[in-house]
Amino acid sequence: MEATVYILRCSDGSYYTGLTKQEIEARVWEHNAGICDGYTKHRRPVELVFTEAYDRILDAIARERQIKGWSRVKKQALITLNYEGLPELSKNRQKTHSA
Incomplete structure (x- = not known):
């Protein structure tokens, strides 16, 4: 069964990353309806800004x-599909943590 990793932009500008095995439109609807207690419940409405589909649930979880x-x-950078910029952003974060 396919699983989808997704990123939502919340009304406060923050991002929420999640995982679902259901249709992504249904999952986003649940977030916006406030059905799920958690991070997005008080940050509605949310907007779907990124998805990736996986055949294996373990890959999606990772x-x-x-x-x-x-x-x-x-x-x-991921949301804008700037894959080339991701390694440099990792290096910058590592410098910040080791400083």
């Missing part, structure tokens, strides 16, 4: 965890 650990700037 990717979701990876993205959740990224900085806002790196998430924005």
